[in-house]
Amino acid sequence: MSNLVASATARAAERGPYIPPRTSPVDQIFVEERAAALAKRSIKKATKVAGLKLAVRMMDLTTLEGKDTPGKVRSLCAKALRPLEHDPSVGPVGAVCVYPNMVPVAVDCLRGSGVHVASVATAFPSGLSPLAIKLDDVRRAVGFGADEIDMVIDRGAMLSGDYARVYDEIVQTKEACGHAHLKVILETGELGSYDVVRHASDIAMAAGADFIKTSTGKVTPAATPPVTLVMLEAIRDHYYATGKRIGMKPAGGIRTAKQALHYLVLVKETLGDAWLTPELFRFGASTLLNDVLMQLEKERTQAYQGADYFSKE
Amino acid sequence: MTMQKTAQKKAQITPRADAARAPAGPALEFGDAWTYAPAPEARDHVKLKGxxxxxxxxxxxxxxxxxxxxxxxxxxxxxxxxxxxxxxxxxxxxxxxxxxxxxxxxxxxxxxxxxxxxxxxxxxxxxxxxxxxxxxxxxxxxxxxxxxxxxxxxxxxxxxxxxxxxxxxxxxxxxxxxxxxxxxxxxxxxxxxxxxxxxxxxxxxxxxxxxxxxxxxxxxxxxxxxxxxxxxxxxxxxxxxxxxxxxxxxxxxxxxxxxxxxxxxxxxxxxxxxxxxxxxxxxxxxxGGKAANIVFADAALDQAVEGIIAGIFFNQGHVCCAGSRLLVEESVHDLVVKKLKDRMMTLRVGDPLDKNTDVGAINSRMQLDKIAELVKSGEGEGAERFSTPCRLPQKGFWFAPTIFTHVTLSHRIAREEIFGPVLSILTFRTPEEAIEKANNTFYGLSAGIWTDKGAKLFWLANRLKAGVVWGNTYNKFDPTSPFGGxxxxxxxxxxxxxxxxxxxxxxx
Structure with missing residues (x-):
């Protein structure tokens, strides 16, 4: 244990002392007002259909339960590949997101489809394990074939002011990812204020995150429109400063098609056209897909269909 | 799939013509990767008498x-x-x-x-x-x-x-x-x-x-x-x-x-x-009014930009208390202007009855002429104009959201009330200078202050000669709050x- 700490400290010393970037303060009232104002955009007809189809392709279809089995994951993968049996123009989803032990099953089901396999790692969801174990978790998930890694930051370190440690762990996780894309989960519901969310976003991007992500889905509140807006604004400033486009993934609590469209509006009016792609925006969701499909079918047939007309998985 | 392709193609289009003046760095593209269909509010329930x-x-x-x-x-x-x-x-x-x-x-x-x-x-x-x-x-x-x-x-x-x-x-x-x-x-x-x-x-x-x-x-x-x-x-x-x-x-x-x-x-x-x-x-x-909207470097800048937008483009700028003079601390001027221009690109100008419209029509031809005259004067006096390249309807009275940079206190557009969607941007270096410039007008209806420092906000509010002073917000009205100049x-x-x-x- 003390060896691990010593080696982390030594690595930090090699990089020089960590200086937190000068992060912009966030005004809670006005950022919430802006998010609420964008929720009033009226999204109808062709816009709605295009938005919902895009949302399907942006979805990280997720199952993260202790009772997950190969059977469950295979079933989820089938849904991911062909969300609506009779309409091949819908989907496939962006990725399937599972625990490391389920990665081989997902890889097997999705091979050649273009659907990514994402794995949570780094002692998800708390992240409160020794760094060596967290890094090993990442390497093994990548070894199983995951091409996207969803890591969690050490919120304890963030809240106790040990920003260097938060930064350093992300840098090392990124190294451990190799070619896999890294999504950094801030767990915004535990950070307490938009200022800390903004600071954590800046640290994650500086440390090499490909995506920043709101939540594990295990903590309430999970993703909200204002917290997503704060992170999108951080991404915008990072783009202004570096020209690098970082992706965004709100996760948890997004259950309805209407919510999904609201998030797309936030992206469109904050970061513009370039981010309206699964390469740069994802939804982390387990129950959103069928509501989106139901709305798509409603637009196509002009009538709502019962829930049992849509496969659960 | 087409949408994704369009998005990527759009992103490669050369930056807007004004980008040369913006601070170095990449530009965002607000195009038509995902456009909003018209969403007009119904008017058939309204029966006007002839x-x-x-x-x-x-x-x-x-x-x-x-x-x-x-x-x-x-x-x-x-x-x-x-x-x-x-x-x-x-x-x-x-x-x-x-x-x-x-x-x-x-x-x-x-x-x-x-x-x-x-x-x-x-x-x-x-x-x-x-x-x-x-x-x-x-x-x-x-x-x-x-x-x-x-x-x-x-x-x-x-x-x-x-x-x-x-x-x-x-x-x-x-x-x-x-x-x-x-x-x-x-x-x-x-x-x-x-x-x-x-x-x-x-x-x-x-x-x-x-x-x-x-x-x-x-x-x-x-x-x-x-x-x-x-x-x-x-x-x-x-x-x-x-x-x-x-x-x-x-x-x-x-x-x-x-x-x-x-x-x-x-x-x-x-x-x-x-x-x-x-x-x-x-x-x-x-x-009338010619309010100063004062943005400090320590402000929450993204929210300040929202406040600038609310201050000048709310109701097409036909607001007596509009934040029509932006005073921005010189050290963040370029960044604020860049953010402001990007934000302006998302403003939707057009049919007032469309629920997604952000900026409607100018109230009358007379007012449109007055706005156009003052904007021309601003250009003539050497201020630099940026107007959003929005498509304006053929009929009716319209003016694209506009900002002027390089404005000085002696310009007409910094002194006269334009009463339209036109913002004049000036800079300041210290809080004292901000007060001096904010008060250097024969109007005194309103002002806005954007800072993360509470003490600075109250220090300024007490020195501004304006009837209404908004702190980290703008154009907020409530019947319980007195209003006047x-x-x-x-x-x-x-x-x-x-x-x-x-x-x-x-x-x-």
Missing amino acids: RYDLFVDGKWQPTKKYFDTISPSTEEKLAEIAEASPEDVDRAVAAARRAFDRVWSKMKPAERGKYVYRIARRIQEKARELAVVESLDGGKPIKESRDVDVPISAAHFFYYAGWADKLGYAFPGANARPLGVAGQVIPWNFPLLMAAWKIAPALACGNTVVLKPAETTPLTALLLAQICEEVDLPPGVVNIVTGAGATGSALVSHRDVDKVAFTGSTAVGKRIQQALAGTNKRLTLEL YKESGFGREGGRAGLAPYLEIDG
């Missing part, structure tokens, strides 16, 4: 002349409106006097309050109709008339209804009595809301009113007259006389008017003050407890 007479003594009374009111977004004729002659104004004032003497001043205050409450409730019931008509007649986006004008109008009536039987508590120990007949002239930028600001406190305090709406936006005041009928307000308590400047002039100079309340331009306000000199009429004026922005306060005083004789 012709509106004068509302005098509780009846609709014809007159000799009529004029057209048009929609500034399409130039379609909406209705014919009576043009009140001096004789009509005379009849209206006489009706108001009778109602004051015989009914309104004798009514128990609690009963008076009930009528004001009923008006408030009826406004809520007819909110959709009022919002649509406000946007049709005035050109403002439906989201603003729906979410701001109409609900705050109702809120004013609710708020002042509560004061009607509590005036003794507003001015403890004093005997507060109504003045009599109030002659009120209101502008075209917030037609229903200004009518509410004027009528609600006047009625609650026991006065009767003759109100003249602006000639380009008379319809919602006439719908308010219908509401007065529907709630059985006693005849003559509220009279609406439509017309232009001559009608307004006849009203404010009428010998039997006890109190004049005017909201509008400083030039007209000065003429009214001159006309009233030497009379015993009470006067309140709410006039310093210097040539006028005198008297509307809203809150302070808004009662101009309508009362207070002895003791």
Whole structure:
């Protein structure tokens, strides 16, 4: 244990002392007002259909339960590949997101489809394990074939002011990812204020995150429109400063098609056209897909269909 | 898949022409990767009359002349409106006097309050109709008339209804009595809301009113007259006389008017003050402005940019308290301007009835000409202009959201009220310089301060010569909060407890 700490400290010393970037303060009232104002955009007809189809392709279809089995994951993968049996123009989803032990099953089901396999790692969801174990978790998930890694930051370190440690762990996780894309989960519901969310976003991007992500889905509140807006604004400033486009993934609590469209509006009016792609925006969701499909079918047939007309998985 | 391709292709398009002036760095692209389909608010539930007479003594009374009111977004004729002659104004004032003497001043205050409450409730019931008509007649986006004008109008009536039987508590120990007949002239930028600001406190305090709406936006005041009928307000308590400047002039100079309340331009306000000199009429004026919106480097800049947008593009900048002079700390000037331009690219200009419209039509051709003239002057004086490249409709009166950088205090666009979607951007170095520049205007209606430091905010607020100072927000209105100006922005306060005083004789 003390060896691990010593080696982390030594690595930090090699990089020089960590200086937190000068992060912009966030005004809670006005950022919430802006998010609420964008929720009033009226999204109808062709816009709605295009938005919902895009949302399907942006979805990280997720199952993260202790009772997950190969059977469950295979079933989820089938849904991911062909969300609506009779309409091949819908989907496939962006990725399937599972625990490391389920990665081989997902890889097997999705091979050649273009659907990514994402794995949570780094002692998800708390992240409160020794760094060596967290890094090993990442390497093994990548070894199983995951091409996207969803890591969690050490919120304890963030809240106790040990920003260097938060930064350093992300840098090392990124190294451990190799070619896999890294999504950094801030767990915004535990950070307490938009200022800390903004600071954590800046640290994650500086440390090499490909995506920043709101939540594990295990903590309430999970993703909200204002917290997503704060992170999108951080991404915008990072783009202004570096020209690098970082992706965004709100996760948890997004259950309805209407919510999904609201998030797309936030992206469109904050970061513009370039981010309206699964390469740069994802939804982390387990129950959103069928509501989106139901709305798509409603637009196509002009009538709502019962829930049992849509496969659960 | 096509959408994704379009998005990637769009991102490669060369940056906008102005990017050379922006700080180095990549530009965002706000194109048509995912466009919003039209979402027009229905208007078929609105039944306008072909012709509106004068509302005098509780009846609709014809007159000799009529004029057209048009929609500034399409130039379609909406209705014919009576043009009140001096004789009509005379009849209206006489009706108001009778109602004051015989009914309104004798009514128990609690009963008076009930009528004001009923008006408030009826406004809520007819909110959709009022919002649509406000946007049709005035050109403002439906989201603003729906979410701001109409609900705050109702809120004013609710708020002042509560004061009607509590005036003794507003001015403890004093005997507060109504003045009599109030002659009120209101502008075209917030037609229903200004009518509410004027009528609600006047009625609650026991006065009767003759109100003249602006000639380009008379319809919602006439719908308010219908509401007065529907709630059985006693005849003559509220009279609406439509017309232009001559009608307004006849009203404010009428010998039997006890109190004049005017909201509008400083030039007209000065003429009214001159006309009233030497009379015993009470006067309140709410006039123009050239507010400083001050952004410090330590502010939450993304939210400050939202505040800048709200300050100048709300209601097409037809706002007397608009944040039309942006004072930004020099160290963050380039960044703020870059963010502001990107944000402006997302502004949706067009059909006021579309629920996604952010910026509507300019209220009249006359106002459009005035804006265009001042913008031309800004270009001539060497300021640098940026207007969003939005497609403007062929018919109607339109002006693209515009900002000027490199503006100095001596430019006309930094001194004169433009009353349109045009922002002048200046810089400052220290808080002292910010105060000096903010106060260097003959107006003094409002100001905004954006800083993360509470102490700095209050230090500045105490030194700004402006009636309303917003901290980390802008263009927020509430009936409980007094509103009014310093210097040539006028005198008297509307809203809150302070808004009662101009309508009362207070002895003791």
